[in-house]
Amino acid sequence: MIDARQLTKRYGEKTAVDGLDFVVKPGTVTGFLGPNGAGKSTTMRMIVGLDAPTGGTVTVNGRHYARHRAPLQEVGALLEAKSVHPGRSAYHHLRALALTHGIPRRRVDEVVELAGLGSVARKRAGSFSLGMGQRLGIAAALLGDPQTVMLDEPVNGLDPEGVLWIRRLLTSLAAEGRTVFVSSHLMGEVALVADHLIVVGRGRLLADTTVADLVREAGGDTVKVATQDPARLRDVLAGPGVDVTGRAGSEELQVTGMGAREIGLKAAEHGIPLFELTPRTVSLEEAFMDLTRDAVEYHGSTGGGIPGDPGLPGLAGTARSAGNTATAETAETAGRTV
Numbered sequence: 001m002i003d004a005r006q007l008t009k010r011y012g013e014k015t016a017v018d019g020l021d022f023v024v025k026p027g028t029v030t031g032f033l034g035p036n037g038a039g040k041s042t043t044m045r046m047i048v049g050l051d052a053p054t055g056g057t058v059t060v061n062g063r064h065y066a067r068h069r070a071p072l073q074e075v076g077a078l079l080e081a082k083s084v085h086p087g088r089s090a091y092h093h094l095r096a097l098a099l100t101h102g103i104p105r106r107r108v109d110e111v112v113e114l115a116g117l118g119s120v121a122r123k124r125a126g127s128f129s130l131g132m133g134q135r136l137g138i139a140a141a142l143l144g145d146p147q148t149v150m151l152d153e154p155v156n157g158l159d160p161e162g163v164l165w166i167r168r169l170l171t172s173l174a175a176e177g178r179t180v181f182v183s184s185h186l187m188g189e190v191a192l193v194a195d196h197l198i199v200v201g202r203g204r205l206l207a208d209t210t211v212a213d214l215v216r217e218a219g220g221d222t223v224k225v226a227t228q229d230p231a232r233l234r235d236v237l238a239g240p241g242v243d244v245t246g247r248a249g250s251e252e253l254q255v256t257g258m259g260a261r262e263i264g265l266k267a268a269e270h271g272i273p274l275f276e277l278t279p280r281t282v283s284l285e286e287a288f289m290d291l292t293r294d295a296v297e298y299h300g301s302t303g304g305g306i307p308g309d310p311g312l313p314g315l316a317g318t319a320r321s322a323g324n325t326a327t328a329e330t331a332e333t334a335g336r337t338v
């Protein structure tokens with residue numbers, strides 16, 4: 001378990017992390033989301049003691065990282081700009097790490113296999129592609145067979161096969177009861193594996209929630225209904241957990257807490273003709289953008305894409321086309337988690 005309390009980091013005038021309170025629990029994948037510059041990496045660096053908090057505390061399984069007797073066996077972390085000697089092979093890099101931490105050689109072979117590095121393990125790490133470097137970083141993070149695994153933007157540079165591999169790896173680590181904390185600025189990517197989400201913007205906590213709740217709160221389960229007799233329909237639909245709103249004089253109503261099918265059936269039962277019955281599904285990207293809109297530090301000039309990250313054509317397309325329907329990715333996620 002990771003427990004952050006009022007965690008704060010200031011660099012001179014700049015407050016990178018601003019009084020964060022959150023808990024990352026074992027047995028699930030927790031996504032750590034936020035636009036560029038939101039403070040994710042800084043938070044992760046403080047979790048493993050690479051940066052000292054200006055205020056507040058963060059512990060892993062009840063202790064500060066440095067106080068653990070065998071930190072590598074407690075927390076495995078992949079952080080950006082991992083330093084690997086370029087002249088050293090992947091195997092020797094892992095072997096050296098293992099040696100200094102009292103980890104047996106067979107574990108090095110295991111993580112090499114696990115990370116899919118078997119064919120390149122003897123090559124110089126300096127010749128590795130970004131994706132291979134990520135795999136090596138992940139192998140190093142898993143070397144100590146840690147109870148807590150923390151990965152900063154792990155899909156960076158990975159090809160589709162690598163992305164799939166990461167998803168399966170994270171899910172299986174959580175299924176083994178480990179604490180899995182993974183950062184990303186890509187909502188769609190995180191939502192495919194994470195059960196829980198911690199969303200930050202400008203160093204502050206914006207949401208501590210589940211994917212399903214985030215979509216629900218963003219109005220993801222609203223149905224638009226149009227009828228000649230909105231007042232009667234409103235009475236017919238009224239009930240616990242159902243919220244019906246509409247402007248005076250308008251034929252349109254917005255209904256939450258009841259599905260389109262049920263609304264249609266109730267209206268038919270009472271002989272109320274409907275002109276329109278449209279479920280509105282908010283995409284995860286939309287929900288994320290709504291949440292972080294005011295907290296985006298670096299705005300792109302093209303608009304339409306992920307805030308602060310104009311260079312993501314796939315997601316920019318998703319965001320633009322999101323409209324009233326879920327993206328394929330959202331639908332897949334919704335099927336899994338809702």
Ligand SMILES: Nc1ncnc2c1ncn2[C@@H]1O[C@H](COP(=O)(O)OP(=O)(O)OP(=O)(O)O)[C@@H](O)[C@H]1O
Pocket residue numbers: 011014015016034035036037038039040041042043185297
């Ligand atoms: N060593 C530092 N000195 C000064 N400012 C820093 C330092 N490290 C981070 N920052 C600033 O703190 C803020 C948070 O940065 P951080 O890298 O933690 O964000 P992030 O959410 O990980 O972003 P990204 O998704 O782009 O990696 C940014 O504004 C960044 O410029």
